[in-house]
Amino acid sequence: MSAVLSEKSADVAAAPVQAQSIAMVLLGTGVVGGAFLKMLNTPAAAHLRLVGAANSRRQQTEPEALARRGLREELRQSGQPRDDAALLAALDASDAAHKVVIDASASAELCQRHPQWLAAGYHVVTANKALSGGSLAGWRALESALNSGARYGGSATVGAGLPVISSLKRLKRCGDALLTLEGVFSGSLSWLFNQYDGSQPFSALLQRARELGFTEPDPRSDLSGDDVARKLLTLARHAGFHLAEDEVVVESLVPEALRELSTADFLNRAQALDAPMAALLAEARERGGVLRYLARLNQRGHARVGLVTVPGDHPAARLSGTDNQFALTTTRYHDTPLVIQGPGAGPEVTAQALLGDVLELAGV
Ligand SMILES: NC(=O)c1ccc[n+]([C@@H]2O[C@H](COP(=O)([O-])OP(=O)(O)OC[C@H]3O[C@@H](n4cnc5c(N)ncnc54)[C@H](OP(=O)(O)O)[C@@H]3O)[C@@H](O)[C@H]2O)c1
Incomplete structure (x- = not known):
């Protein structure tokens, strides 16, 4: 393991805040x-001032327009x-x-563009994991941009x-080190395998998950495992494992024949998932276990995401709903892991x- 984001720069804790100083x-x-815009109307956001907002095509920097509920x-x-330049100017x-x-x-x-904004002295707070879970070059650019403070x-x-x-940051600050990481990092895959008991075909369950809004409109984004791999990379890198994207072995649940189809054609042919999934379920039951889509990082930095059979007393076997779970074994949490579990998706x-994160970086 090697040190990553320097404690001073990676840590969002800082100096005390003055009213409206963010x-x-x-x-x-x-x-x-x-959901974030709605939260700005609550007392918790009293210190915050929105000076710009944008979607992919348009933006607004006029204070009156920004204050409107229909923004x-x-x-x-x-x-x-x-x-971007007009937003940064604001x-x-x-x-x-x-x-x-x-x-x-x-x-x-x-x-x-996160590294360039950081290098220019702007703080960045993000729900977008395409940088931290993307190429190693992007992660390194992020680390060096944090030298700006x-x-x-x-x-x-x-x-x-x-x-x-x-x-992870707190453990590292205390001199603890991550040894292994394991868990269920996807709300949709958590729900699918928590529900899947063979009483209905896997494709019917997938359709239901889609109707409930648990999957992306094209469920292959979830089933491919790519999103889980990005989260595993993000966490591994925060813990000090400098992994490249191709160092995560990803087991996709989408059969090759269904990968290039349009979304509509994939949905029409999703029954092709049923027989292979039923066979895996039967095999897991024979071994006294259940199926879970797990992300795993071992002590040597080997990373894998995929479907595995876990025994009934495994922490992931006891999950429900769309819950995520992260089990961290460290030098000090050694005999039993530190387990963090709860809703891993949702706008609020x-x-x-x-x-x-915004409040913390300003020390509120
Ligand atoms: N939804 C969840 O529960 C959840 C949970 C955890 C993390 N996340 C992460 O949060 C992020 C947002 O998710 P979401 O569900 O809110 O997605 P979403 O509903 O698809 O919204 C994405 C927004 O980003 C805008 N956008 C795209 N490119 C942009 C650009 N270049 N400049 C400015 N705006 C741009 C889009 O604009 P248009 O409307 O013009 O397309 C849209 O307003 C994603 O990275 C997601 O992985 C989501």
């Missing part, structure tokens, strides 16, 4: 960004064309002590704000993770 621009006014809807119809024009860019998008392109808050990138990244808890 100015922010919000990039992304979708499900999470919308998110209005941005769909009107506003200035998208331009931050610069504020007299705030802390200037924060909040990324509530899923844009891989946008997150490549700006801070990076990524609590919302894993477990929708469950205290996983913060716990994710928006709260963004808010918490």
Whole structure:
């Protein structure tokens, strides 16, 4: 293991705050960004001032428009064309002590700009994990940009704000080291395998999960394991394992024949998942276990995400709903792991993770 983000720069804790001394621009006014905007009307956000907001095509920096409750809807119809420079200028024009860019998008392109914003002295708080869970070069760019003294808050990138990244940082600060990490990092895959008992075909369950909004519109985004791999990379890197993307072995649950189809065609042919999944379930039962889609990192830095059979007394066997679980074995949590478990998705808890990081970097 080697040290990653320096404690001073990676840690969002800092100096005391003065009223209205935090100015922010919000990039992304979708499900999470919308929940964040609602949270700005609560007393917890009294110190925060929104000076800009944007979706992928339009943005707004006019104080009156930003204060309107219909901002998110209005941005769909009107506003200035998208331009980062104008948003950063709005931050610069504020007299705030802390200037924060909040990324509530899923844009891989946008997150490549996090290092340059940090290097320019803006703090970045993000729900977008495409940088921390992307290429190793991107992660290294992030680390070196933190030399500017700006801070990076990524609590919302894993477990929708469950205290996983913060716990890893705290353990490291105390001289503890992560030995192994294991868990269920996807709400949709958690739900699917917590429910799957053979009483209905796997494809029917998948359809239900989609209707309930637990999966992406194209469920292959969940079933591919790529999102889980990005979360495992993010956590491993925070713990000091400098892993490259191709060092995570990813078992996709999408058969090759279904990978290139349109979403509609995939959904029509999802029954192709049923027989192989039923066979895996029968095999797991014969061994007295259950199926779980687990992310695993071992002491040598070997990382894998995929479907495994776990015994009935395994912590992941006792999960319910869409809960996430993170089991951390460290030099001091050695005999039994430190287990962090709870809702790992949802707009409100994710928006709260963004808010918490913003407040923490300003020492509120
Ligand atoms: N939903 C959850 O429960 C949850 C939980 C944990 C983490 N997350 C993460 O949170 C992020 C947002 O998720 P979401 O569910 O809110 O997604 P979403 O509803 O699809 O919203 C994404 C937003 O980002 C905007 N956007 C895209 N590119 C942009 C750009 N270049 N500049 C400014 N805005 C841009 C989109 O604009 P348009 O409307 O114009 O397309 C949209 O407003 C994702 O990274 C996701 O993985 C979500």
